[in-house]
Amino acid sequence: MNEIRIFSPATVANVACGFDVLGFCLDHIGDEMVVRKTDKKGVVITKIEGFDLPFEVGKNVAGVSALALIADANPDCGFEIEIYKKIKPGSGIGSSAASAAGCVFAINELLERPYNKMQLTYFAIKGEAIASKCEHADNLAPAIFGGFTLVKSVNPLEILQIPTPHDLFATIIHPQIEIKTSEARAILPKEIPLQLAITQWANMGSLVHGLHSNDYGLISKSLHDVVIEPYRSQLIPYFKEVKMAALNAGALGCGISGSGPSIFSLSKGIKDASNVEVAMNNVYRKTNIKFDTYVCKINTKGIKILNK
Ligand code: ADP
Numbered sequence: 001m002n003e004i005r006i007f008s009p010a011t012v013a014n015v016a017c018g019f020d021v022l023g024f025c026l027d028h029i030g031d032e033m034v035v036r037k038t039d040k041k042g043v044v045i046t047k048i049e050g051f052d053l054p055f056e057v058g059k060n061v062a063g064v065s066a067l068a069l070i071a072d073a074n075p076d077c078g079f080e081i082e083i084y085k086k087i088k089p090g091s092g093i094g095s096s097a098a099s100a101a102g103c104v105f106a107i108n109e110l111l112e113r114p115y116n117k118m119q120l121t122y123f124a125i126k127g128e129a130i131a132s133k134c135e136h137a138d139n140l141a142p143a144i145f146g147g148f149t150l151v152k153s154v155n156p157l158e159i160l161q162i163p164t165p166h167d168l169f170a171t172i173i174h175p176q177i178e179i180k181t182s183e184a185r186a187i188l189p190k191e192i193p194l195q196l197a198i199t200q201w202a203n204m205g206s207l208v209h210g211l212h213s214n215d216y217g218l219i220s221k222s223l224h225d226v227v228i229e230p231y232r233s234q235l236i237p238y239f240k241e242v243k244m245a246a247l248n249a250g251a252l253g254c255g256i257s258g259s260g261p262s263i264f265s266l267s268k269g270i271k272d273a274s275n276v277e278v279a280m281n282n283v284y285r286k287t288n289i290k291f292d293t294y295v296c297k298i299n300t301k302g303i304k305i306l307n308k
Contacts, residue, residue: 223253
């Protein structure tokens with residue numbers, strides 16, 4: 001096989017009480033990438049469509065991830081990468097992670113799978129680090145493994161796959177505003193009161209239990225973030241109104257996706273998820289902020305091969 005086309009999905013990280021550890025993978029929202037072998041060793045990015053991103057290999061997360069894998073594998077060929085970007089960079093649904101994860105996944109396939117998913121995540125982290133200035137895997141893990149993932153530790157890398165209840169659907173609203181990652185970080189407290197920490201880890205434990213036991217009621221009761229959301233939600237206009245509308249429309253829970261500005265909701269069944277989309281729409285269409293909304297099932301497979 002000399003060429004592969006893949007779909008690399010968008011992902012939601014920082015799932016409510018699971019700040020920095022819990023993420024999930026979205027279905028049908030994502031980028032496409034084509035990667036082909038070349039006789040000349042090394043990596044080149046030959047095409048980027050959709051958004052303006054660096055072609056320079058060392059400045060594009062796809063290029064840096066590919067170089068990390070190649071440094072280890074030392075293949076006797078090189079690779080050409082085409083990126084068809086649908087996920088807007090900085091939207092909060094893992095745009096850079098889709099490129100980093102997609103690229104190492106595709107190269108691994110072309111090399112006939114010398115690496116497992118954990119190792120691929122390790123290479124992709126090297127690319128993600130240039131976008132976020134730190135090594136983290138909370139969008140990469142769900143893109144590569146699919147479903148819900150928990151990053152137990154980055155060093156050493158430990159990722160747990162959490163089961164996805166069959167009827168769980170996500171609704172996303174992406175307001176077209178820019179939130180600087182530095183600002184989203186700077187606004188967070190350095191220390192948190194013990195009582196809030198206890199509430200947060202109780203919710204996190206019960207959310208994971210709810211996902212394991214298909215207990216939608218427990219999932220709903222656990223999807224709360226008392227640590228991060230009170231700060232970061234201030235950066236997203238109409239966050240409170242959107243959340244209230246989503247919950248009133250039947251969402252199990254609602255929170256900030258990544259570091260925003262996207263907001264996610266989880267619902268049981270497509271009907272509730274679609275009602276939540278209408279409710280979110282109704283809040284934002286009264287404003288002059290442009291926005292997109294999406295409804296999709298949780299993608300339990302992660303990156304998909306479109307053709308070889
Ligand atoms: P979010 O998770 O909020 O969508 P990202 O993780 O997509 O944000 O980070 C976007 C940043 O990463 C931008 O500064 C962008 O220029 C940079 N970047 C570098 N390479 C890529 C790529 N291939 N795809 C997306 N963003 C990239």
